[in-house]
Amino acid sequence: MSTDIREFSMILCGVGGQGTILASKILAQTAIRKGINCRVGETHGMSQRGGSVISHFRIGSEVDGAITPVGHGQLMLAFEPVESLRYINFMKAGSNVVLNTYPIIPTSVNTGLAKYPPLEKIKETITQYPLKVNGFDATTIACSLGSAIALNMVILGATTKLSEFPFEADEMKKSIEELVKPQFIDLNIKAFNAGFEMA
């Protein structure tokens, strides 16, 4: 895709501490390097403490606000299964969801106040919306490479394979190299590649 995008909006959601912020920064850095108008809207503060978080990444000549209008998200990166459902209303019917299938059990479930739904039910609910699910266990892949922290890169890698995604793999890797601390570049690029080859 070239620089004449009018409006393309992505939702990144998950749990505070999973690295959605860095992932959206990498997307934005890539857009800026390509001279594309972009906006990122993030959750900071209280919810970063293990709460539910969402980042909006929007590009295009017709984008002004940092928040995706309800029903207009064209691609969702869900870092945690139930979090995909919490923000599903932002999505346009028929879009893709890249879903990390590894759950993080909220305290409400551990303390017996709520139940965590089975993964198959979560996928079914997403499909009914209707959205397309691309599910895989990104956390375990990241752990096998050395650290669960790299899960955001695995997800970005898998996303880059999708045809509607506006950037190329080498453009994304360049941004990773620019934004990640030098000692973690290797791990992050490996994780990105693993996600890319997976998808």
Add this chain to the structure above:
Amino acid sequence: MLTDNKPGQVELLMGNQAVVRGALEAGIDVAATYPGTPASEIGDNFAKIAKKAGVYFEYAINEKIAFETALTASWSGLRSLVSMKHVGLNVAADALMSITYGGTDGGMVLVMGDDPSCFSSQNEQDSRNFARFAQMPCMEPCNPQETKDMVKYAFDLSEQFRLPVMIRETTRIAHGSGNVVFGEMAPRERKGHFKKDKLRKAVLPAHAYQLHPDLLKRIDELAIHIESSPWIHMDLKGKMGIIANGNSMNYAKEALRFENKQEEFSTLHLGFTYPLPKKQIEAMLRHCDEILIVEELDAITEDFAKKLAFDLGISCKIYGKDILPKTYEFDTGIVHSAITQAFRLTPKEKFSVNYTVPQEMLPPRYPVLCPGCPHRATFFAIKKAFPKGVYTSDIGCYTLGIQPPLNAVDTCVCMGASISMGVAFSKFLEDQVVATIGDSTFYHTGIPALANASYNGSKATVVVMDNSITAMTGQQPCPSCGVSSLGDPCNPIYPEKVAESLNIPFVEVVDPLDLNKTIEVMKKAAKHDDTSFIVTRSICCMIDKEKRPLVEVKKDVCIGCQICTKTFGCPALIWRSEEKKVEVDTNLCNGCSVCIQVCPSKAIQGKGS
């Protein structure tokens, strides 16, 4: 990157970083803040670049002191910026309300982080009221580029009108990122110089009396000045009109674009919201048959426009808060529906979906204390020693002690109130009262309350949960942590020393990760019937990231009693309902070992032991 002197360079900046860049381009000398979401990253970025850029920066102990530091810089002829979250200005208001009379010297900019929808705040107060209340200009950017350019402009405006200039960000502006084209960095060659002027700088009753009319005169001149400033964009087209400030205009523009109605609407985009541009609002009122005013929170522009229409006898129909909510932030969908409703349009585009996720699919996920957070252990000990206590608390990570299973926070009002209210409750109730307060909050406004406890008497137990950092807002240093605002080592100021010097009779320090010891100290305090003061000191695990040896649950020993998950609740302890056993998530556990002390069956043990 923020300090690069490369005009024309395009970078991705968050609104709060754009504030810092704008200040550098204006040649700022002094910056001060007390952290608070959504404004925290302004200070954090100043802390990073201060040495390199030669800017004096400090994390002050509270907003009032930050404000007075910036004011003093201004009265030294220097350019200064002070930033805080909206409620911070309640603390700094005492200084602000009087200094607009005498006015500033060097350019002074006050950046406010408002928080419609209360993402991280105790209320939704709208800082535009303060601008009007104190009589100072208020500007509102709509994206990072505008934020940078506005901050730079604000310094000149401040010097021209001898007033601090408020830049009002909302959470979306402060935390929204986008492309920013850099301008030139200004050289900084100012030296501090104080011009004596008793009339202006000592606001005695007689002086204030004399200065008030002059302040109003400056505001009148300012109101005319801003009409020709680059921050008021009027586009007269059709007979339907929209007036909006800051981010609201982004939503309005997107809504019109989705409906392909850009050509049928006249728009007025307000970069100034105090004073408001009378000339352009009048022009809109005369040109349009109907106008919708789009502003988050209070009806400030709407009230002004309605009064103006009344005074001028213009019959333009004005919509605003009759259609749009007075609460919470807007989005494109909300503004779109207000536009279609006000102007009776048949919408082409939809901003709602006919799909509801069943409630049982959405287990709540509230923010929680991190795995291994020392606060959890402190609360657990408090609940053991004071099972029926009244728990006054304060603002910080530890406010999360309100969540089940801890349920150890009953009140939270504003910073410092845990101590003052705990002390007062201890006199008005028969119950035992425990006040919990973080170290940063203790220095912010807790100390006067503790002095009051000592002076006026109390039976409360005050617990300073000293994690040696300002954690909630992003781990900024504070007096207890032994690190200066710029990250250099310095002598920590210990809360227990403060308490001793205030004649508090019972003062103890304990490591909360040693749970039994902590419970013992708490029980001792419970028996004490004067003010007792306990410091639970253990560093925030976001700072001390070194992983300690992890723990595991011996499945054959675990009896499934759920005491660990239902009374302590570390998020790394996972209840496996199929097996009726608890398991440790090794990705989350940080090895604090407190759960080992919580499990009565000794099922939790060091990994591999």
